[in-house]
Amino acid sequence: MQGSIGVFDSGYGGLTVLKEIVAKLPQYDYIYLGDNSRSPYGNRSFNTVYHYTLQCVEWFFRQGCPLVILACNTASAKALRTIQQNDLPRMAPDKRVLGVIRPTTEVVGQYTKSKKVGVLATNGTVQSNSYVIEINKFYPDVQVIQEACPMWVPLVENNEHEGHGADFFIKKNIHQLLKKEPLIDTILLACTHYPLLIKKITEYTPVDITILSQGKIVANSLADYLKRHNEMETRLSKNGQKIFYTTDSTADFDKHAAAFYGRPVSAIHTDLS
Template identity: 65%
Template sequence: MTGVSQPIGVFDSGYGGLTILRELVRKLPQYDYVYLGDNARTPYGTRSFETVYQYTLECVRHLFDQGCRLVILACNTASAKALRNIQQLDLPKMDGPDRRVLGVIRPTTEVIGTYSQTGQVGVLATRGTVTSESYVVEIEKFFPELRVFQEACPMWVPLVENGEYTSPGADYFVRQHIDRLLTQAPGIDTILLACTHYPLLLDKIRQFTPAGTTILSQGGIVADSLADYLFRHPALEAECSKHGRRTFLTTDSPVDFDRQATVFYGEQIQSRHLAL
């Protein structure tokens, strides 16, 4: 391994990706990680494909500048709207051909069919992710027999980021979208939380879903997928620095970020401001 620090980059439009990072650290604690939250320009879920692509590419470039060779887009909207362009159009033109950018959609869609007995699965996501149809397309590749039903939940991210995710006031918005999803297909037995904020609403979601419904969060699935990816790419894995260091960057106020990050990451952190 080289003496140069080459952490694994983790990117999100805000805080939600910290739920992914938490699971990465739990599964693979030996690696160094740099987390970048583009809080100054969040939310991404309501923005156009072109805007999300440009914002995501800019942040990926900054993570490469931090020494990362591998970047995880821990954001469903960025994975849906930007990942393919970055992989196909931008990486081949960048210095350093061994750089890699991965997303959170493919790891989930590779396994979701193994959880369903009825062949009917639901996807709860932001409007941008739902509109992209990325989950419908990707699930069809691996499990063409599955029927996929989607529901956009535009109020859920604000509920989480305003600290209302455990309040009685959240019940109405959680139940509303669960009911809308299940109305599409009462036989849905597996529901994917396709937004990294949604695990904080897990208790509420379980409250309004039928007993026996499997609720999938992405963190553990993505962590297992990354472990497998590094095993299958030993040259890349050998270059990843392993000191157990965590660095947190935000494009907005570090004070605000540190306060909110505790909720998502589960422990106190200290971030630095990154000017784009």
């Protein structure tokens, strides 16, 4: 029996990843779930994020998805490893859950010459140290400098990402990051909301610094994964369908989602039962 690829986020940000995955792999069917009623995850405890994420992964499995992508940095940082190591062997050994951190950390070292990489992320992702740990696994000689940007997601979700308030906070956080290490030559946007801020991020970042978003990197990594894992690829349905779910108001979801996904969407409500 074949099923869709599940793509999960605590809210809207994962739509920036889904957009790039669909552009790269349009033939597959996708189910997107935004847990908007409990968003944001960024400031919640490890235990809370783990339980919320596991509940959503179980929901995807009930929809028949053999493969789930956690298109959420906080969920990838705080829940993915436990789900992969402890929960999957018990509840669904034939299914897979992947995240967005590893694909990014596998390639980030290819972009830096100074061996100084900056990471802009939510509080939760910074506190997890996931990017520091994972980048150092692949590139032990690369120094990772992090800066938490707690106001960036609220700016995006309240449609203020093009206003003057965004200028203040973006300029401030980039300045603080580069003050910690002036030799940074690569900055990773380690939150799926941040691509919507790319114009202002570019404006306040020196032109010789490379700015990396995750969407295309994750899409390329997924394409490579499916090439290498034919046993999973053959279990995926290929009708080009996309279905969107939210745990909160569908009207609110539809209103905001288009900015992230690049086209209008029509969501279905679910209570995860």
